[in-house]
Amino acid sequence: MKTIIIGIAGGTGSGKTTLTEKLRDHFGANEVSVLNHDSYYKRHDELPYEERCKLNYDHPDSFDTPLMVAHLRELRAGHPVQVPVYDYTIHNRSDKTVTVQPAPVIIVEGILIFDSPELCDLMDMKVFVDTDADVRILRRIVRDVKERGRTLDSVVNQYLTTVKPMHEQFVEPSKRKADLIVPEGGHNLVALELLIKWVDNHLHAVEAE
Ligand SMILES: Nc1ncnc2c1ncn2[C@@H]1O[C@H](COP(=O)(O)OP(=O)(O)O)[C@@H](O)[C@H]1O
Numbered sequence: 001m002k003t004i005i006i007g008i009a010g011g012t013g014s015g016k017t018t019l020t021e022k023l024r025d026h027f028g029a030n031e032v033s034v035l036n037h038d039s040y041y042k043r044h045d046e047l048p049y050e051e052r053c054k055l056n057y058d059h060p061d062s063f064d065t066p067l068m069v070a071h072l073r074e075l076r077a078g079h080p081v082q083v084p085v086y087d088y089t090i091h092n093r094s095d096k097t098v099t100v101q102p103a104p105v106i107i108v109e110g111i112l113i114f115d116s117p118e119l120c121d122l123m124d125m126k127v128f129v130d131t132d133a134d135v136r137i138l139r140r141i142v143r144d145v146k147e148r149g150r151t152l153d154s155v156v157n158q159y160l161t162t163v164k165p166m167h168e169q170f171v172e173p174s175k176r177k178a179d180l181i182v183p184e185g186g187h188n189l190v191a192l193e194l195l196i197k198w199v200d201n202h203l204h205a206v207e208a209e
């Protein structure tokens with residue numbers, strides 16, 4: 001089976017997950033598997049929760065990217081992988097893993113995936129979801145308070161101290177690596193249709209082999 005790997009990057013709250021889910025819902029889980037870079041955040045068992053809250057989670061060094069690269073190579077070779085489950089509410093990796101199966105299409109999602117040349121080399125198509133910073137921070141406040149156990153103060157403080165400067169230093173420049181820039185992510189129906197057609201072509205080529 002030939003596998004294609006699609007990278008979907010973009011700032012926090014840009015709509016990466018929404019676009020990824022729309023693609024997976026369209027094709028189904030048998031055709032599309034997803035690896036989220038966030039699953040590969042490094043463990044910090046050595047620090048108490050209060051100290052973990054202060055770490056910079058928006059720098060490329062905060063991820064175990066070599067493990068993700070190894071997993072992508074395994075998936076491409078047709079082997080399932082055990083992906084760590086990250087728990088944002090405690091800022092740490094949980095003890096659980098999930099099995100991700102090989103599939104004709106693998107989507108790799110994350111804020112910093114285009115910063116890694118090793119990850120970029122594995123990708124057949126690179127998509128950057130481009131959404132204004134004010135919209136992204138508003139979405140993030142709502143999500144982090146509702147789903148990630150944060151206070152408004154902590155979201156604002158983290159945004160100003162690490163999220164925004166790291167976005168400007170690493171995420172925004174990585175947009176230049178993209179093949180396709182999608183304003184407004186998963187709600188951009190024209191871009192979604194184009195991506196679906198591109199994936200469809202690949203799936204038909206696989207069937208014909
Ligand atoms: N184009 C859009 N318009 C309005 N809301 C959106 C849009 N795309 C995503 N959202 C919402 O914004 C939030 C963050 O989107 P998400 O896809 O999780 O972003 P990311 O994965 O890039 O952090 C979610 O609540 C989602 O439903």
Ligand SMILES: O=c1ccn([C@@H]2O[C@H](COP(=O)(O)O)[C@@H](O)[C@H]2O)c(=O)[nH]1
Binds near residue numbers: 012013088
């Ligand atoms: O322990 C953690 C790990 C990550 N974060 C933040 O998550 C976002 C990336 O997730 P998106 O779904 O793309 O928004 C990143 O900006 C980190 O700051 C965290 O707060 N705590």
